Amino acid sequence: MPASDPTERLLLVHAHPDDETIQNGATMAKYAAEGRGVTLVTCTAGEMGEILVPELGHLAADKEDGLGEHRRGELEAAMKELGIADHRYLGGFGTYRDSGMKWHEDGYAIPADPPEDGTGHGNAFWYADLTEAADHLVPIIREVRPQVMVTYDQFGNYGHPDHIQAHRVAMYAAQLAAVPSYRKDLGEPWDIAKIYWSAMSESRMREGLRRLRDAGQQTTFDGIDPEGPLPMTTPDEDIAALVDANDHVEAKLAAMRAHATQIATDGPFFALSNNLGNQVWGLEFYRIAKGKLGPVGEDGFETDLFAGL
Template identity: 75%
Template sequence: MPETAASPAEAPAQRMLLVHAHPDDESIGQGATMAKYVAEGRGVTLVTCTAGEMGEILVPELEHLAADREDGLGEHRRGELAAAMAALGVTDHRFLGGFGRYRDSGMQWHEAGHAIAADTIHDNAFWHADLTEAATLLVEVLREVRPQVVVTYDEFGGYGHPDHIQAHRVAMYAVQLAAVPSYRRDLGEAWDVPKVYWGAMSESRLREGLRRLRAAGDTTTFEGMDPDGPLPHFVTKDEDLTAAVDAMDFVDAKMAALAAHATQITTDGPFFALSNNVGSEAWGVEFYRLAKGTPGPAGPDGLETDLFAGL
C-alpha cells in the first residue's frame, strides 16, 4: 500500500505510474524524471513488484541479511526504497499485491553477457507468478490512479533479468485489461492508459560519456566497455528513442536516491563515478521509447521533451 496517497478529488491533473521489479531500479532508470515531475506538481506513483530479497549485498556489515543466511534483505530494502522516495519527493509508492506478495527471483549471468533465471528459484518468485493474477493486481492500481503515462521496461527487461521481463509483461497486460469495461468491474471503472513508455539508455549518450571517462584516464568505470565497440543489451539505438526528459536540475535528488539504496549501489561505483567525471548530463537526461500512444510535439532533436506531450 502507498505510504500516503491523494484522494481522487485531490489527485494531480497529470499522473505517471512506473512499474519496476526491485527497489533501486526506479532510481537508476527514472529517478531524475520522477523528482522533476513531483516538483512540477504532477502525480508520480511507483509500483515495485518484489522487495529485492535476492540482491547482492555491498555493505559488509549487512551480509547477514543475505537470502542464504537470515533472509532479511527484503525488509531492509523496503526501508531503502522509502528513503529513496523521500529523496525524490514521491509519496505514493506500493508493492504489487502488498509487501511480500512476490519474491525476487534472483538471476545469473549468461556467457553472452546478459542475465538469465537462476538455477534454483523460490516457489513464490515473481518469475513464476501467474500473469493474469499479477496483472489484475496492477489493474486495480491503474483504475484507481488513472495515469496518463505508464513507464516500465522493454520486452527484454533491459538486460534480461527475469523479474524485469516479468514486470514488462505484467505492466503491458495490465494496461490492456484495465481498458476493458467488462473485465473485473469490481476493480473500478475502466481506464485506457493513453501513453506507455519503456525506459531506455541512449547509445550516443553512453558512448560520449565513455569517451570522456577514458580521456580523463578512468579505465575502471564500466570496465570492459569500449566507446567505439559493442555495448550491453540495455543500450538503445538513438533512432528508436521517442523522448528525452531533461531533468538536470534534479540530478542531486537522483544521486541521493541512489545513495539510499546502499546495499545495492556504492558511492564509489560506476553510477557516481560517471556523474563525478562526466557531470550532471550523464544522469540528468533520461530517455524513453514510446510503446503505446501517439508521440506529442518534439523538440529540436526530434524527441519529445515531456512524457505528457500531446495529451
C-alpha cells in the same frame, strides 16, 4: 476523482527497489515538484540483490535472508528524497520475491539456475502467473487513472527475468484495465493513453565509457569496450522522448545514495557521473510503446511524457 487530485498522473512499474531511481528518478522528482501525480509500483523487494555494504552481509539470501526488509527501508528513504508519496508493492509487500539472475557471457542477464535440490521460493516473480500478477495491477490502474505509464522494454532493458516479467505484467494489466467487461470488481475501466519503455541512450553511454577509458578507468565497467556491443543501451533513433530534469539531479543522487546496499558512491555509476558531469543523471530517455508522440524539440525528442494528451 476529487478536485484536489492532480490532473496529470504518471504510473511507473519496476521490478526491484533502486530500479526506479536509476532509470527514472529525475523524471519522478521533476513531475512531483510540478504537482503532477506520480505512483510507483515495485514488484519485489529485491531479496536476491548483491550487498555492497560489508557490515550488512548477514542479510544475504543465503544467510539471514533479511535484505528485502532492509531494502524496503531504503526505498522509503529514496522516495522521500524524490518527493514521491504514493508507492506500493505489487499485491502487497512480500507477495512476489526477487527471482535472482546470473550473467550471460555476452554481457546481459539471464534467469538464475534453480536450486539443485529442487527447493526455492515458490513466489519468485519470474514464475508468477501472468493473469494473477496483472490482476494486482489492474485495480491500481483503475484507481490512479494515469495518462502515462513507464516500464521496461520486452528485454527488461538488460535481460533480468524480473524486469522482463514486470514488462509483461505492466503491458497486460494496461490492456485488461481498459476492458469494460473485465473484472468489474476491480474498478471502473481505464485506458492509459501513453506507455513508454525506459531507455539508455547508446550514444551517451559510449561517450561516457570513452571518457572513463581516457581517464584511465577502463576497468570500471568490467572492461566494456565503448566501441563494442552494448546490450543494455538503445539506439538513439529508437528513442522518442528525452526528459530534461537537470534541476532535480541532486534529489536523484540523494535517492541513489539511499539505496546504499545496491549502489556504491565510489562505484561505476558515480565514476560515470564524475566524467560526464551530473547531467548524465538529469537526462532520462524513453521509447514510446503506445500513444501519439507530442511535439518534439530541436534534437528530435519529445520533451514531456504528457505532451500531446
